[in-house]
Amino acid sequence: MPEIRQNEKISHRIEGPFFIIQLINPDNLNALEGEDYIYLGELLELADKNPDVYFTILQSSGRFFSSGADFKGIAKAQEDNGAKYASETSKWLSNFVARNVYVTDVFIKHSKVLVCCLNGPAIGLSAALVALCDIVYSMNDKVYLLYPFANLGLVTEGGTAISLPLKFGANTTYERLMFNKPFNYDIMTKSAFISKNFNMPSSNTEAFNAELLKELKGKVEGLYLPSCLGMKKLLKSNHIGSFNEINSMEVNESLKYWVDGEPLRRFSQLGSKQRKHRL
Ligand code: CAA
Numbered sequence: 001m002p003e004i005r006q007n008e009k010i011s012h013r014i015e016g017p018f019f020i021i022q023l024i025n026p027d028n029l030n031a032l033e034g035e036d037y038i039y040l041g042e043l044l045e046l047a048d049k050n051p052d053v054y055f056t057i058l059q060s061s062g063r064f065f066s067s068g069a070d071f072k073g074i075a076k077a078q079e080d081n082g083a084k085y086a087s088e089t090s091k092w093l094s095n096f097v098a099r100n101v102y103v104t105d106v107f108i109k110h111s112k113v114l115v116c117c118l119n120g121p122a123i124g125l126s127a128a129l130v131a132l133c134d135i136v137y138s139m140n141d142k143v144y145l146l147y148p149f150a151n152l153g154l155v156t157e158g159g160t161a162i163s164l165p166l167k168f169g170a171n172t173t174y175e176r177l178m179f180n181k182p183f184n185y186d187i188m189t190k191s192a193f194i195s196k197n198f199n200m201p202s203s204n205t206e207a208f209n210a211e212l213l214k215e216l217k218g219k220v221e222g223l224y225l226p227s228c229l230g231m232k233k234l235l236k237s238n239h240i241g242s243f244n245e246i247n248s249m250e251v252n253e254s255l256k257y258w259v260d261g262e263p264l265r266r267f268s269q270l271g272s273k274q275r276k277h278r279l
Helices: 034-049 071-079 088-109 124-131 160-168 170-178 185-190 205-220 225-237 240-260 262-271
Strands: 010-015 018-023 055-059 113-118 135-138 144-146 194-197
Touching: 010 034, 018 034, 018 205, 034 071, 034 088, 055 205, 071 088, 071 262, 088 124, 088 240, 113 205, 113 225, 124 144, 124 160, 135 185, 144 185, 160 170, 160 240, 185 194, 240 262
Parallel strands: 018 055, 055 113, 113 135, 135 194
Antiparallel strands: 010 018
């Protein structure tokens, strides 16, 4: 495997045709800073380039899949007043637009089959990445996806302006996004977003990951795996143009909000527990 720097919050390994990426920072619910999202993108690119890999598996640890952007990382970005930035626009182009557009793009164009092992809730950009996966399995019915953009002074990101209506229907998406409500297990099963619920206790993410991987190994036995990649390419071709377009539109729309500062005020309230998401 080509060399890549290490990241203490994300591990990776290869087992047969599976490139397995795991979020391993359960203490802060697998929240990710900008650099971590970039690292995740780089890992996907590694998987993409490896001719022996056919499936990219996203696993997590602990009780949450990922609580999204790390508010400590956002605070660091806010304080990043180095002389290198000529303006607030310049600062947020670097600290938000470039990172966000990169990781979203890597997920959109990924050529291997993306499988998400959803062990618990996912929030924000991480939940957007879950919605870009091709197959999602859940550990139990406690999972949900929350896109708290209205509560944080943001707009859709990570391709969600397309992925959510596509996967959950337009009106459900409007209702959940406008009123900052989670896409809960019932919505996810009604829309066949989740392919199988493993019905395992929330305390047992490692067992869920192991059981799911074992099942996947059984499922791929005897398959001609290049056919899977060929089909992924064709299925992806249905929407790739729209995803590319929305990726650029979303970050450019969001940029105004970051420059204006409302998300920073709200993230800071979240960090000091003065603001909560309604779940
Ligand atoms: N960043 C940093 N730390 C986080 C975190 C985050 N996003 N989410 C949780 N944590 C930390 C908490 O601070 C807490 O740490 P301490 O034990 O040191 O206090 C620990 O994880 C456990 O969290 P809670 O005690 O809050 O657990 P809970 O079960 O009561 O609540 C939660 C869980 C609803 C996810 C709540 O933690 C929460 O609302 N977190 C923020 C989620 C969020 O809004 N993320 C950003 C989404 S926006 C985005 O991702 C887009 C973007 O690009 C900006």
